[in-house]
Amino acid sequence: MTKEIYDYEVRCMTCHKKFKTQLFESHEKNLWLVDKKDWYCETCKTEYFEKQTSKLAKSHAKIGFPALIGTPKRVSWAEKIRAELINKVSFLKKSLVFNDDKEKKISDLAFNLFLQEWQKKIEAKWWIDNRKITVRDISDRIKKLAGSLD
Numbered sequence: 001m002t003k004e005i006y007d008y009e010v011r012c013m014t015c016h017k018k019f020k021t022q023l024f025e026s027h028e029k030n031l032w033l034v035d036k037k038d039w040y041c042e043t044c045k046t047e048y049f050e051k052q053t054s055k056l057a058k059s060h061a062k063i064g065f066p067a068l069i070g071t072p073k074r075v076s077w078a079e080k081i082r083a084e085l086i087n088k089v090s091f092l093k094k095s096l097v098f099n100d101d102k103e104k105k106i107s108d109l110a111f112n113l114f115l116q117e118w119q120k121k122i123e124a125k126w127w128i129d130n131r132k133i134t135v136r137d138i139s140d141r142i143k144k145l146a147g148s149l150d
């Protein structure tokens with residue numbers, strides 16, 4: 001079965017300019033999409049991603065994470081990954097229970113050392129390559145760091 005491809009004219013939600021887009025569903029479904037979906041032209045899309053990226057970069061700078069190096073597209077993606085991974089660290093930290101103050105102190109130090117390692121990763125590529133890091137991976141590394149402190 002071959003699918004027909006139609007060009008549809010849609011209007012950008014941000015700048016209200018009309019632009020053409022290709023849709024791949026049935027003509028009826030396409031008309032519904034043209035009407036119901038929020039459309040954004042390429043220029044506004046790029047602007048939106050740049051804004052999102054700089055917002056993330058700013059909040060990361062506050063917690064000691066430097067600006068990333070790479071093409072704008074990569075940096076934009078890497079900032080999102082970095083935000084998710086930092087969230088995983090916070091999640092892990094919150095989930096820990098300690099027997100005593102000494103244990104907590106060592107753990108806090110290990111978390112700091114761990115974050116310092118990440119703060120040195122300034123290539124967008126590193127974050128993209130490591131986007132699959134799990135809470136378990138983070139936990140293993142922090143345990144190792146804590147072990148070296150004990």
Ligand SMILES: [Zn+2]
Nearest residue numbers: 012015041044
């Ligand atoms: Zn627009």
